[in-house]
Amino acid sequence: MVRFVIDGRSVEAEKGWTVLETARHYGIEIPTLCYMEGLTPYSSCRLCIVEIIRGGRSRLSASCSYPVQEGIEVRTNSEKVRRARKVIIELLLASCPNSRTLQCLASKYGVTKIRFRPEDRGCILCGLCVRMCKEQMQAGAIGFANRGTQREVAMPFHSRSEECRECGACLYVCPVCELPCPGPLRPGQLCNSCLDTVQIEAFPSKD
């Protein structure tokens, strides 16, 4: 058993667990987008960042791929984490302004403005569809192609590959290719309609 501290509570975890798994086991909420049980953690959305204090030093790290360690202190909702998380949501929204999932996250975590120029790419490159196709569907029909700003999820040579069985699992897991948030929204506008009802910031951690 590995003993460490999450948000001031001492917790116990099995060796090999990640910080995210432990937090979820204890009912502590950490938002995620690119994490899904049964798929390898990919740490690309960065939403699950937490502050990890180890040997007196604090740093932000993606909890979905951080293995538990004896004696670390994890803060899932400190000021530093909240601020970083807001910027991450802002950045994700800038690349997919119509995503309902992202709009809801923005409301939940108190993002009230996007300072980046929105550019609808229809993909946040979270890799969920790629991992789903490969690991659960055993197909491996889609993958990442190109790099940098050109990076995209694609089939080889942009033609339908034989491996694709059109199972639709990639669409099912995609956090952004869904119907946009209902309501009269201009592109790039924030919905924020549930801002008043759910507010994580109303429950600040004890630090």
Place this chain on the structure above:
Amino acid sequence: MEQKAPELAAVEKYGGRRSCLIQILHETQREYHYLPEKALRNISKAMGIPMTDLYGVATFFKAFSLEPKGKHTITCCMGTACHVRNSQGVLDELRRCLGIEPGQTTDDMMFSLETVNCVGACALGPVVIIDGEYLGEVTPARAKKIVQRLMEGEGKD
């Protein structure tokens, strides 16, 4: 006996090891001057690597091209040091001589023109690389001569 496809020969040479994939792709590209879809499919089958992974690697690196390239590749360095020594003039001259833009290939599949943002030979600038041979202190006039010589050489054989 039938000649083995170059990509399969490369796979065999490296024992089909996945860690040698880039080298295998390099050798394949050396033969074809680009990576044909068929060659990639052969490699995928021979090495048991999914086509998506292979496509990802082939598109990730700028050294690999999925488009057919000319027999000769002319690369003009556009890095800062070359730029201040008029590499733009050299590139303009190359474009004029070949009648193509950077990234394109002439219709007779003889020449491809590329640009690169520094080859690390700044003291030699402006640098032009022709089929892997580095030429330093190239002027527009010299660039023209180089291209003409290459064209003549091709006319002979």
